[in-house]
Structure formats: structure tokens, C-alpha cells
Amino acid sequence: MRERLLEGCAAIVTGGSSGIGAGICRAFAREGAKVAINYLSAPAAAEAMAGEIRAAGGEAIAVVADVANESQVAAMFDATEKAFGRIDIVVANAGIQSDAPLETMELSQWNAVIAANLTGQFLCAREAARRFLAQPAGPSPARGKVICMSSVHEVIPWAGHVNYTASKGGVHMMMRSLAQELAPKGIRVNAIAPGAIRTPINRSAWSTPEAAAKLMELIPYGRIGEPEDIARAAVWLASDESDYVTGATLFVDGGMSLYPGFAGNG
Numbered sequence: 175m176r177e178r179l180l181e182g183c184a185a186i187v188t189g190g191s192s193g194i195g196a197g198i199c200r201a202f203a204r205e206g207a208k209v210a211i212n213y214l215s216a217p218a219a220a221e222a223m224a225g226e227i228r229a230a231g232g233e234a235i236a237v238v239a240d241v242a243n244e245s246q247v248a249a250m251f252d253a254t255e256k257a258f259g260r261i262d263i264v265v266a267n268a269g270i271q272s273d274a275p276l277e278t279m280e281l282s283q284w285n286a287v288i289a290a291n292l293t294g295q296f297l298c299a300r301e302a303a304r305r306f307l308a309q310p311a312g313p314s315p316a317r318g319k320v321i322c323m324s325s326v327h328e329v330i331p332w333a334g335h336v337n338y339t340a341s342k343g344g345v346h347m348m349m350r351s352l353a354q355e356l357a358p359k360g361i362r363v364n365a366i367a368p369g370a371i372r373t374p375i376n377r378s379a380w381s382t383p384e385a386a387a388k389l390m391e392l393i394p395y396g397r398i399g400e401p402e403d404i405a406r407a408a409v410w411l412a413s414d415e416s417d418y419v420t421g422a423t424l425f426v427d428g429g430m431s432l433y434p435g436f437a438g439n440g
């Protein structure tokens with residue numbers, strides 16, 4: 175086994191400048207991967223993280239792209255190949271929420287969330303497959319690895335978030351279909367379904383004591399997740415330790431998807 179789990183691998187992490195993506199970039203770099211930190215609107219944060227990784231002896235670049243834009247996605251892959259020579263791992267992590275009750279949800283809110291969370295993952299997975307198949311074999315038995323960022327809301331309905339749940343439900347079947355299609359070509363495709371993780375996307379759910387107490391009713395394990403909890407799962411799915419795993423969704427949620435309301439009820 176390699177000394178570090180991702181030694182010699184090059185990775186793209188979309189939405190890498192904050193939240194779960196930032197945690198994954200740091201963990202990948204610690205495990206020896208070269209990391210392309212994708213961002214859309216936070217160049218300073220992405221550049222700062224690239225600097226942090228380089229200062230620790232790693233290799234990193236910050237690369238802008240709107241994941242829902244076909245040519246920007248291709249340009250992001252070009253920039254990564256130019257910097258690192260190849261691409262072995264793509265984490266399709268970038269995602270947004272734009273919440274509203276159904277009656278007032280604008281079509282633009284629906285479209286924006288589907289574009290970023292579902293179409294964005296499709297474009298990144300498609301580009302990943304193209305590049306994985308076009309390059310010589312790399313350091314892993316797999317020709318390449320795609321990790322889709324899903325959510326517990328690929329299975330848990332969520333009133334007031336229909337655009338988000340629809341996007342993550344879509345990610346679930348997209349990931350499984352891609353895994354089936356790409357396994358014969360040596361490409362592994364898996365997903366992580368995080369529960370409530372302490373990041374900016376759900377600040378209102380944890381930033382006050384009242385909200386945090388209410389949130390705990392949904393988490394049997396009794397604590398909110400941290401980006402590092404997801405990052406460790408991503409390292410494993412990206413590494414050869416999971417070489418026989420494809421088409422899987424790994425729930426990393428402290429039990430949120432176990433219908434905690436049924437404990438002592440029903």
C-alpha cells in the first residue's frame with residue numbers, strides 16, 4: 175500500500191473553495207493528491223487554499239468554472255491537465271440551495287438548482303470519463319474515479335426544498351446509471367450522501383442554540399457533522415482501498431436517514 179492513500183493522483187474538486195469541498199481539498203492534499211480547487215465566485219478563498227496546500231509541500235491550483243456551463247467545464251479540465259499532466263479523481267461537489275414553498279418558488283430558482291446540482295454533475299462526470307479514457311493508465315487499478323456529492327435528501331423528502339430534493343434524487347440515479355455504464359471501462363462512480371454538516375449552506379440550522387437543539391432531534395448520533403467527516407469518506411472512495419466499490423452511495427449523516435422520529439414511536 176502507498177504511504178499516502180492518494181499519492182501520485184491528480185484531482186478536481188468542484189466547489190472546492192468552501193464547506194465540504196474545502197474539507198475534501200485539504201484531505202486530498204494531505205493524502206498526497208495534486209488538487210485543482212474549483213470555484214465560481216470566491217477566487218480569494220480558492221487561491222488562499224491553493225497557497226496553503228503549496229506551503230505544506232503539496233501541489234494545488236485554483237480554477238474558475240461554472241459547472242453548469244459546458245465550455246467552462248472543459249476549460250477547467252484543460253487547466254488541470256496542463257498543471258498536473260493528468261486527472262485521476264473528480265469530485266462533483268459544487269451545489270446550491272434556493273429554498274421556497276412551492277407556491278412561491280420561481281422557475282428561475284428551480285432552474286438554478288437543477289443546473290448547478292444535477293446538470294453540473296453530469297457535465298463534470300462526462301468530461302471526467304472523456305479524459306480518463308484518453309490518458310494512459312495512472313497510479314490506480316481504476317482508470318479514474320468520480321465521486322458525486324448527493325445528500326440525505328436523495329431519499330428524505332424536504333418540504334420547501336423541492337428543487338434541491340429533485341436535484342439530489344436525480345444525482346442518485348445518474349450516479350448509478352453512470353457506474354453501470356462506466357464499470358466495464360474501468361471507471362468507478364460513487365456518491366456520498368451527507369447529512370447536516372456545519373457549512374455555510376445550512377448556517378441557519380446550526381448557528382443559534384435553538385436551531386442546533388432542534389437539529390439534534392434529527393441526528394441520532396447526537397452531533398452535527400464536520401466537513402472532515404465527509405472528507406474522510408471522499409478520501410476512501412477516491413483511493414484504491416475502495417477499488418471494488420462502484421455505484422454505491424455512502425451515507426455520512428450520523429443516522430439522519432434512519433427515520434429517527436420512529437424511535438419509540440409508530
Ligand code: BGC
Nearest residue numbers: 325326327369370375376379
Ligand atoms: C442540505 C443542508 C441540510 C442537510 C440535512 C443537506 O443536503 O444542503 O442544508 O442541513 O442536507 O438536512
